[in-house]
């Protein structure tokens with residue numbers, strides 16, 4: 111099939127699908143390089159629809175950085191929605207890139223972004239639509255190299271069989287090393303094995319084919335060993351001592367996407383140490399971007415896009431040390447351009463009256479979000495998000511006094527050591543908050559409770575804990591619904607079955623590959639979508655593969671057990687996590703390490719980087 | 732930002748532009764958002780509504796269905812302070828995304844009625860991916876033009892399509908391809924849709940590409 115005819119065939123099916131503008135590219139600031147003008151073609155894939163993937167900042171950054179290189183072209187591909195998938199399969203149209211409308215199989219490297227586990231079936235679907243063999247071992251030198259990165263792959267094992275190499279940690283430098291290794295391998299005319307061993311030599315790259323896993327008879331992992339000298343274990347994640355420059359070319363989608371705003375990362379990492387928080391553990395250390403750099407990036411972003419909103423991204427915006435100067439510095443620009451600001455992730459105890467003053471003046475009318483995560487002081491200590499009831503109510507009062515009318519409170523249920531009285535306390539807290547709001551704002555005060563289910567994630571102090579029992583979760587949700595009945599408090603919650611799937615996939619080992627494949631063959635797709643997700647294909651897939659899903663989700667792991675992800679070093683030592691886990695069992699907290707270092711392992715692993723690039727950004731004391 | 736109270740100082744600008752292939756699958760609402768962002772990028776003193784979420788005041792002549800391209804689209808917007816037309820044109824062209832080409836920019840009497848109200852008719856050409864024989868096309872057109880009533884249902888509403896077709900012909904392009912040309916009524920309450928007509932003639936929407944070539948104001 112010629113390239114021209116593929117393009118025409120795509121155009122002919124587009125009038126039959128919903129929102130065809132997702133599949134055409136052609137946006138302002140898209141980068142299209144003539145196909146033959148570069149040596150290496152990289153397809154950046156986000157395995158969900160355009161509307162979500164195009165808003166992903168990590169992917170946008172890689173796209174921007176790779177395309178700045180004269181010798182590399184990065185193009186984008188996303189999951190087709192179900193109607194488009196059917197149309198493509200009917201017409202035998204392979205998955206194609208948005209820029210040159212090239213089949214994915216023509217690319218040298220496929221870089222897949224896996225920020226969460228419920229994308230795994232979409233990932234397989236993409237490989238299949240592209241005509242690339244699902245299993246790494248079935249690919250040869252003619253196939254593209256399949257690389258995966260993102261937050262989920264800190265436990266790469268469940269998808270290890272499908273991926274040629276994982277990029278663990280921050281990819282901004284690593285991608286160029288991967289491309290360089292690929293280019294020199296091409297020049298050497300080597301075998302596929304030679305490519306993999308070259309990649310294994312890059313710090314942060316994990317090649318699962320060069321690693322063997324042994325199991326105990328009961329299914330627990332016995333040992334994980336390298337089978338090739340090039341593959342050194344553990345694999346230390348990559349970090350950058352200083353945050354790389356922000357996006358300098360902002361692509362502007364023509365069709366509506368989830369986030370239409372200029373997003374700039376102000377800080378990476380978090381030192382609060384909430385024990386349930388995967389992002390907080392795997393993204394250490396804290397590195398801040400300077401106020402000037404953020405301001406310049408926002409100005410450029412607004413000029414290039416014409417967006418009406420700015421978003422400052424980090425795990426805990428109010429912990430950014432220059433937050434007030436930053437917002438003050440932004441004020442004039444925001445007012446002049448009539449632009450809104452959103453500042454997600456404010457910590458209850460760390461944002462000040464001053465911050466509330468400026469935020470309210472810039473963006474009145476909007477809602478305010480706080481995340482106490484648990485209903486009682488006791489449980490908040492267990493999860494290391496200490497906050498007294500009095501402090502919470504003080505903040506709530508202040509929020510309403512500043513003029514906000516609607517407040518959203520986030521809670522998690524299913525925490526370790528949780529009892530039903532902790533759940534009742536969630537309801538009581540929300541009611542007390544609403545009452546407080548009514549005293550200040552009258553009948554217009556609104557409270558919304560967002561409830562999600564705790565998932566014990568790898569590389570966190572709770573990695574040994576079990577996922578709560580599904581019936582227990584249902585009981586807790588029912589209790590909350592009952593408690594809110596007849597009140598004006600609105601409650602929304604995540605599907606506990608979807609959380610259970612996430613627990614299986616995030617805590618799994620290599621034996622899950624056939625389970626994922628089987629669930630996908632049974633039709634599982636878009637598992638992160640409430641209207642598409644079904645648990646049945648997954649249950650059937652586990653049964654078919656002779657594996658017990660509870661083994662992964664519902665079992666407390668032994669403290670001496672080899673965990674399936676132990677050979678990936680996320681920077682925080684296992685001994686530190688264990689220590690922290692034991693503190694939690696004793697109900698003890700470990701305060702923010704900005705004031706005092708607890709030797710989590712980050713400085714021990716990466717101090718050489720810090721010394722090589724001194725500067726104020728890195729915040730370990 | 733407060734609005735300029737002197738109505739006399741408000742300038743109304745009409746843009747004639749083309750919507751090319753790159754924007755073929757961008758629908759009407761998305762096109763409106765695209766124009767709002769384009770105007771913001773242009774940094775022209777565009778007139779905005781008041782309130783927390785100010786929006787540019789825009790007036791598009793006639794919605795172009797998803798999947799169509801166009802040589803001529805019309806849009807009006809308003810400026811709070813005057814600006815030379817050449818500068819407006821240059822700034823719009825610079826801020827335009829791929830697929831949107833600015834043809835002309837002119838100043839309009841602010842008292843003129845809204846563009847949608849002035850709309851009278853649109854002309855379209857239709858090119859076929861697998862061009863049918865000329866005689867087949869001729870016959871279909873002849874049949875359609877001799878009917879008095881052709882009932883068509885769109886979004887559960889039935890309407891008579893025939894009076895919306897003002898004229899229709901087979902044409903040959905310079906490249907030697909056979910195309911269909913049509914002029915359709917485009918009044919606020921009675922707008923002909925080329926895709927409905929083509930469906931009536933037996934062509935599914937995967938068989939052709941529609942291009943609006945002209946909009947006719949009253």
Ligand code: SF4
Nearest residue numbers: 703707708710713730
């Ligand atoms: S090295 Fe010390 S200061 Fe840095 S993140 Fe770890 S515990 Fe915190």
